[in-house]
Amino acid sequence: MSTPASLPRLTRHALSALSQHVLSPGHAAWREPSIGIVHLGIGNFHRAHQALYTEEAMLAEGGDWGICGVTLQGDVAKRNALMEQEGVYSVVERGPEGAKVTVVRALREVLAMPHDHDALFARLADPSVRIVLLTVTEKGYCRNAKTGDVALDNPAVVHDLSHPHAPRSVPGILVAALRQRRDAAREPFTVLSCDNLAHNGAALRQVVCSFAREFDPALADWIAAEVAFPSTMVDRIVPATTDSEHATVAAALGYRDAAPVPCEPFRQWVIEDRFPAGRPAWHAVGAQLVDDVTPFELAKLRMLNGTHSTLAYLSMLGGFATIDEAIADPAMRNLIHAMMTEEIAPTLNMPASFDVADYRDALLARYANPALKHRCAQIAMDGSQKIPPRLLGTIAARIDAGQPFTRLALAVAGWMTFLRGYADDGSRYDISDPLAENLKALAASANGDPRALMDALLGVREIFTAELAAQPAFRAALLHALQLLQDNGARAAVAALQ
Numbered sequence: 001m002s003t004p005a006s007l008p009r010l011t012r013h014a015l016s017a018l019s020q021h022v023l024s025p026g027h028a029a030w031r032e033p034s035i036g037i038v039h040l041g042i043g044n045f046h047r048a049h050q051a052l053y054t055e056e057a058m059l060a061e062g063g064d065w066g067i068c069g070v071t072l073q074g075d076v077a078k079r080n081a082l083m084e085q086e087g088v089y090s091v092v093e094r095g096p097e098g099a100k101v102t103v104v105r106a107l108r109e110v111l112a113m114p115h116d117h118d119a120l121f122a123r124l125a126d127p128s129v130r131i132v133l134l135t136v137t138e139k140g141y142c143r144n145a146k147t148g149d150v151a152l153d154n155p156a157v158v159h160d161l162s163h164p165h166a167p168r169s170v171p172g173i174l175v176a177a178l179r180q181r182r183d184a185a186r187e188p189f190t191v192l193s194c195d196n197l198a199h200n201g202a203a204l205r206q207v208v209c210s211f212a213r214e215f216d217p218a219l220a221d222w223i224a225a226e227v228a229f230p231s232t233m234v235d236r237i238v239p240a241t242t243d244s245e246h247a248t249v250a251a252a253l254g255y256r257d258a259a260p261v262p263c264e265p266f267r268q269w270v271i272e273d274r275f276p277a278g279r280p281a282w283h284a285v286g287a288q289l290v291d292d293v294t295p296f297e298l299a300k301l302r303m304l305n306g307t308h309s310t311l312a313y314l315s316m317l318g319g320f321a322t323i324d325e326a327i328a329d330p331a332m333r334n335l336i337h338a339m340m341t342e343e344i345a346p347t348l349n350m351p352a353s354f355d356v357a358d359y360r361d362a363l364l365a366r367y368a369n370p371a372l373k374h375r376c377a378q379i380a381m382d383g384s385q386k387i388p389p390r391l392l393g394t395i396a397a398r399i400d401a402g403q404p405f406t407r408l409a410l411a412v413a414g415w416m417t418f419l420r421g422y423a424d425d426g427s428r429y430d431i432s433d434p435l436a437e438n439l440k441a442l443a444a445s446a447n448g449d450p451r452a453l454m455d456a457l458l459g460v461r462e463i464f465t466a467e468l469a470a471q472p473a474f475r476a477a478l479l480h481a482l483q484l485l486q487d488n489g490a491r492a493a494v495a496a497l498q
């Protein structure tokens with residue numbers, strides 16, 4: 001077989017030879033759309049999720065919803081790789097039955113901030129852009145955890161307040177772009193957060209309005225009155241790209257793709273239907289357009305992301321590299337099953353048509369997918385941002401109901417213990433988190449004493465409210481789990497609390 005390096009590069013021109021790898025059966029012929037969406041945070045997740053739905057929606061019902069994707073980290077290499085391919089790239093769906101390769105065409109342009117500042121703001125001023133989508137991860141929101149307003153001590157926010165015309169932060173970019181629209185008396189775009197935050201639309205609206213209020217209160221009022229920030233729940237497991245995707249794509253297409261994306265076959269998108277400037281026909285291709293996303297968001301955050309983070313931290317300690325390896329362990333599987341059934345599901349308030357046991361079983365089957373190789377180290381990143389929405393809300397609900405939560409407490413204890421920087425067998429790993437330096441120092445200061453570790457970390461107000469940190473049932477369950485992890489290691493702690 002030829003190596004990927006010796007093959008011609010994938011471009012739009014190659015597509016005529018690849019008809020079985022582009023979406024089309026039952027759909028109309030593809031017509032290259034002009035740009036109607038700007039997407040901030042063009043990582044793997046967007047390319048395997050919203051970009052695909054949008055392409056299918058255009059095939060189903062037309063519309064000019066081509067995507068301009070923006071990398072906010074100045075990733076010029078990624079921009080160039082995708083632009084050399086004229087925006088096309090492949091999605092590799094990996095299921096137990098094998099791989100399916102689809103070449104996606106909805107992405108029409110890629111920009112890298114801050115280099116392409118002028119091009120981005122020209123796009124954002126253009127009235128044909130009617131939606132700005134975001135997948136910028138939890139930390140991209142620059143929120144003050146206590147108030148929900150913009151975090152005025154965040155370095156990117158500090159920068160943007162003194163350079164409002166050269167913004168770098170997500171709130172700074174959105175406010176500058178909306179100011180252009182208002183000053184030109186143009187209709188605003190709709191802002192659609194696609195990150196794993198509870199009430200993501202409302203959360204983003206508060207950050208953006210509070211940022212605008214810092215220097216232009218009238219603009220803040222205009223945004224609050226005129227701009228729609230629908231909430232949405234997005235779901236698809238999308239690991240980081242590895243060499244195996246390059247090889248799979250080369251073998252399937254006979255072309256070299258510098259930017260393929262792996263993902264699982266499953267996908268789901270629930271969207272609050274508030275798009276004053278219009279939207280693609282996402283409803284025609286499987287997305288659920290609803291009045292209230294909240295129950296779906298909470299179910300996904302607590303059942304999926306909550307157990308994902310649990311598996312990730314306990315696996316980093318106990319020595320499982322991937323989610324499928326971890327869930328193949330009987331004690332780990334029992335723990336996650338019981339955690340969902342007994343501790344998380346009772347906190348949800350779902351529509352009658354939603355069967356929570358089916359949802360749980362589907363999640364366990366998705367985790368067991370042996371082809372995906374979703375690395376626990378990837379999910380373990382940014383714990384300070386993920387622990388509150390994924391685990392602490394559920395724990396607070398259990399405390400309010402006077403119900404036990406030993407497994408949820410083990411998950412938080414797993415994260416606290418993870419911060420020591422080495423696994424139970426002594427092997428070291430890196431901690432990637434915006435608060436990493438502070439968290440590592442706090443964990444080290446405990447010197448292996450579980451109570452000292454708990455007290456040091458419960459004092460981090462960006463993560464734990466003073467109320468939860470002082471809550472006796474929480475402290476007792478956490479200390480018990482920390483002690484088990486410290487004395488016996490993660491595998492034994494899981495076996496004891498499963």
Ligand code: CS2
Pocket residue numbers: 196234235236237238304305308309378379380386
């Ligand atoms: C994962 C999520 O990386 C993580 O923290 O929990 O990205 C997860 O794979 C997605 O939310 C699934 O939709």
